[in-house]
Amino acid sequence: MDKEISMEQMTNFCKNYGFIFQGSEIYGGLANTWDYGPLGSRLKNNIKDAWRKRFIQQRNNAYEIDADILMHPKVWEASGHVASFSDPLIDCKECKMRHRADNLINDFTSSSIADSMTKEEMINYIKENNIKCPNCNKSNFTDIREFNLMFQTYRGVTNDNKNVVYLRPENAQGEYVNFLNVQRSMRCKLPFSIGQIGKAFRNEITPGNFTFRTIEFEQMEYQTFCKKGEDMELYEYFKEYGKKFFIDLGIKEEDLRFHDHEKLAHYASAACDIEYKFPFGWGEINGTHNRTDFDLSAHQKYSSISQTYLDPDTNEKYIPYIIESTYGLDRTVLAILFSAYHVEKLENDEREVLKLHPFLSPYKVAVLPLVKKYHSEKAKEIYKKLSNCFMCSYDETASIGKRYRRADVIGTPFCITIDNETLNSNTVTLRFRDTMEQIVLNVDEVASYVEDKIKF
């Protein structure tokens, strides 16, 4: 961006132009929920399509699925989320600092004995050993409260514990439990990939930065199943492939960086984020993980269904390794908005312009009659025709200059004006958003001209 824009200004921008609205706004809002408006959902869907093109269409042996949000509860036991997503939290009554009880004990003893303790055992241990708050050095804690990051609900009409189901906290398990289904039905050989776009839910209390951290969020996930030994090469490959994807979407390379993890999640042997430089600092927009054979092994154990692959080349049977590359869709939308937002100084004026990749733009062409009473009939005719090919907008109010600006600020790459020449010789003036250059085209050439320019 040429001009710094704060998170607050971006929030207002998104509201003003119909990209993103606060969730349940008329009721005062619900924390960390945001609704995509007409332009925001177009942008988001275009990003999904761009991802599909790069990750499914243009790659060999890659398949998209659409798994259910609700899955068998055992899935989350196998994945480790039931255990590791419920942290035993404890608050210091003196300084109000919140801690994890198991960490307090483990740090105190320099061991991992708390990992096998129950809640009561942990409370007692802290009391007996007079473990102090690391912040204020006093020992006056609340009870332990377990806070599970997974949203729980119940199937059936009774709130019986046996009927607990979870909203998925990640999409990945949908791909893993369908590994064999996809492999058989698509006759896949390793390595192959399963991608999925969908919503996931995490019941986090932590505040978000606009849509950066929300309780409901959408991911574009890509799981590549491979032979052990080929995993690290693929891992490195997908890190770079992901970065290139973001650059192709229009994010500047200097606003991106890799962040290798030292502390790893329970399922991963290697993890690296791609981060974007947001106003609040660097924030993760992609995560690439080497999940090894952890997930499929766990599902084999919990389901008693073999998750092995018979390698036709070597006749070996083994559980594949998985390289996961996850894209936070809402975060990608936000990063792209920040990247695209510009304020340009003109001679006596300035313009706000969203320099989106044309493929991502909500509208591809704005159709503008030069003078409403002379040209609007013809313009509507052309608008109707072009709308068969791509999203168009139509604007006949206020001056032509103002209408150009309206198109600029929402990222429409092309404007065509309908004037007397259109009526006489069937030509229109086509104007580029980025350079404000104009060319004259025959009406019948517009669609194919634009189609060519909006490719991803």
Next chain:
RNA sequence: GCAGGUGUAGUUUAAUGGUAGAACUCCAGCCUUCCAAGCUGAUAACGUGGGUCCGAUUCCCAUCACCUGCUCCA
């Protein structure tokens, strides 16, 4: 979850213990033949709930939401 800040039309804001004025935007009309022109008109706001008070947008309390910084998570 902690600390601080903010909350008045879509946006930016003004004033006020006696229910609010503007600019921009948007809409309608006039004008206008290529980059936010002009004129006329219209719509539109005190986050929510309590309390004090004859009366609260204003003072107090609570709550909700957002922003900033921590913390946490990945």
